[in-house]
Amino acid sequence: MTIKVMLADDQALVRGALAALLELENDLTVVSEVGDGSQVVDAAREAEPDVVLMDVEMPGMDGITATAELRKAVPSARVLIVTTFGRPGYLRRGLQAGAAGFVVKDTPARELADAVRRVHQGLRVVDPALATDSLVTGESPLTARETDVLRAARRGGTVADVAKELFLSEGTVRNHLSAVIGKTGARTRAEAAQIAESNGWL
Incomplete structure (x- = not known):
């Protein structure tokens, strides 16, 4: 066959x-x-x-x-x-x-x-x-919303850009980015995106 x-x-x-x-x-x-x-x-x-x-x-x-x-x-x-x-x-x-x-x-x-x-x-x-x-x-430590925010931020937009794209407030975006940086052990959102990408979480 x-x-x-x-x-x-x-x-x-x-x-x-x-x-x-x-x-x-x-x-x-x-x-x-x-x-x-x-x-x-x-x-x-x-x-x-x-x-x-x-x-x-x-x-x-x-x-x-x-x-x-x-x-x-x-x-x-x-x-x-x-x-x-x-x-x-x-x-x-x-x-x-x-x-x-x-x-x-x-x-x-x-x-x-x-x-x-x-x-x-x-x-x-x-x-x-x-x-x-x-x-x-192990599994990604990021929530679905944190992953969405990090994906959007990875494209280089400002917090305002990300907020507009995802229909979130700027404060919410900042909170999610802060959580992402903490969970990945990164110093910046760019480094967080790099760590998440290298692990296949994005």
């Missing part, structure tokens, strides 16, 4: 390389490719893939959000997140969104093909080093 695979990655070169590697396997065929997270659900509805290889950082919609949307819209499609960024928070959030597996892009081709097969069989595949890091790091 041939396993139908869809690729979602914003880098055309990476998509091309993945497609070429997977097509070398007798039981795998690439049926669709997209470069924008917001295209994932429509493409999957049309191509009906068995497994979707999903990047995390894409324009339109990030891969973790796209995974959650895909699992609701096309529950038969299983998701294997394949990312350059092996961040523990990404792993936890990806699995919570419904991904069946999580590997990094430097995984050898044979192992990647095997991961696709195992995910298709209903098994869970997780990069072992990343799984260990995730256990050590």
Whole structure:
């Protein structure tokens, strides 16, 4: 039986390389490719893939959000997140969104093909080093609202800009930023954003 695979990655070169590697396997065929997270659900509805290889950082919609949307819209499609960024928070959030597996892009081709097969069989595949890091790091200490505020602040706006974007008072934004700085052990909001991003909490 041939396993139908869809690729979602914003880098055309990476998509091309993945497609070429997977097509070398007798039981795998690439049926669709997209470069924008917001295209994932429509493409999957049309191509009906068995497994979707999903990047995390894409324009339109990030891969973790796209995974959650895909699992609701096309529950038969299983998701294997394949990312350059092996961040523990990404792993936890990806699995919570419904991904069946999580590997990094430097995984050898044979192992990647095997991961696709195992995910298709209903098994869970997780990069072992990343799984260990995730256990050590733990869950994000930030609340959903603190995460929203930090994401908005990361784009470089003032407290007033963030308040306007999120429909909050400036005092509330300051309180959230203060809490974020405290929880991450940072000295500034820029450093807090950097720490949160490196852990995959944003």
